[in-house]
Amino acid sequence: xxxxxxxxxxxxxxxxxxxxxxxxxxxxxxxxxxxxxxxxxxxxxxxxxxxxxxxxxxxxxxxxxxxxxxxxxxxxxxxxxxxxxxxxxxxxxxxxx
Amino acid sequence: xxxxxxxxxxxxxxxxxxxxxxxxxxxxxxxxxxxxxxxxxxxxxxxxxxxxxxxxxxxxxxxxxxxxxxxxxxxxxxxxxxxxxxxxxxxxxxxxxxxxxxxxxxxxxxxxxxxxxxxxxxxxxxxxxxxxxxxxxxxxxxxxxxxxxxxxxxxxxxxxxxxxxxxxxxxxxxxxxxxxxxxxxxxxxxxxxxxxxxxxxxxxxxxxxxxxxxxxxxxxxxxxxxxxxxxxxxxxxxxxxxxxxxxxxxxxxxxxxxxxxxxxxxxxxxxxxxxxxx
Numbered sequence: 001x002x003x004x005x006x007x008x009x010x011x012x013x014x015x016x017x018x019x020x021x022x023x024x025x026x027x028x029x030x031x032x033x034x035x036x037x038x039x040x041x042x043x044x045x046x047x048x049x050x051x052x053x054x055x056x057x058x059x060x061x062x063x064x065x066x067x068x069x070x071x072x073x074x075x076x077x078x079x080x081x082x083x084x085x086x087x088x089x090x091x092x093x094x095x096x097x
Numbered sequence: 098x099x100x101x102x103x104x105x106x107x108x109x110x111x112x113x114x115x116x117x118x119x120x121x122x123x124x125x126x127x128x129x130x131x132x133x134x135x136x137x138x139x140x141x142x143x144x145x146x147x148x149x150x151x152x153x154x155x156x157x158x159x160x161x162x163x164x165x166x167x168x169x170x171x172x173x174x175x176x177x178x179x180x181x182x183x184x185x186x187x188x189x190x191x192x193x194x195x196x197x198x199x200x201x202x203x204x205x206x207x208x209x210x211x212x213x214x215x216x217x218x219x220x221x222x223x224x225x226x227x228x229x230x231x232x233x234x235x236x237x238x239x240x241x242x243x244x245x246x247x248x249x250x251x252x253x254x255x256x257x258x259x260x261x262x263x264x265x266x267x268x269x270x271x272x273x274x275x276x277x278x279x280x281x282x283x284x285x286x287x288x289x290x291x292x293x294x295x296x297x298x299x300x301x302x303x304x305x306x307x308x309x310x311x312x313x314x315x316x317x318x319x320x321x322x323x324x325x326x327x328x329x330x331x332x333x334x335x336x337x338x339x340x341x342x343x344x345x346x347x348x349x350x351x352x353x354x355x356x357x358x359x360x361x362x363x364x365x366x367x368x369x370x371x372x373x374x375x
Binding site for chain 1: 263264323324326327328329336337338339340341343346353356357360361364365
């Protein structure tokens, strides 16, 4: 699920996540983009929207997680660091879904 | 270990304008920001007279992430909107950008990412001065730039040592340079007459529990710094995540859900930093 900059959107793309402003949903998930909708999105103060499809990460997932382990290796037993690492790990894994 | 006591080091740092490697823009800017009598209008005029600086500042304040309601088309408009403290912080930030790129690859991404993350956390905590917190995040590691400029060879050695010993660069700077980048950055911020809170954030971003006048702001930048490193965004002198200060983290009262959302918002900011490569 890549995040696509607003100037790279094309008609026919599907929103993988809703477009929101504050708590208001402006466009719901699974909306198929049209020229008109793209123009509307480009007028909003946002820099990109999530589109269905595979995302492109610069390194493979295994390598990203191995690097995460190395970054945290000195501090895993310190207060809150395990929780933080768990959250970052989930976040990184989410980028590869 | 450099052959210098802490007083001489401080004098050297405060006379940074005499360094041949300091870019001329920063020299001119430091003259402007050290002048307590200067008006907002004069700052605006100073920026407008420098096309490169104007472009950089406008690019920064017009990024979608920065979230201004309208487009900011002129330096004077930006100055009025942001106020003197924030604009002075941005001026220093953009003028040392090139130095950051050359001296330490990834430090600009780290600093800008930290600025953006600090700002969004400040907003989340309901702080009114979130743009000031942005400036503090942007400049928190400015002491590293100064150390690299003053002692290029010695700083490289310290970086290698940190990597070998599995420690963060901040933990060994004191052994090499009498003071660490947080002290050094705060000396400069004092000399530049930055506001008390900004000086405190720079001085205590690794010891946030010591901050008296800006405990929340300092805790925010402390956590933003750690989140950036945890996520592997940018580079700040060593490849390790420093430990979180538990007291500072508790001050912020952030739930796991908050942190998850902050990580998501940071991901958005990554694209902005790419776009903002000045």
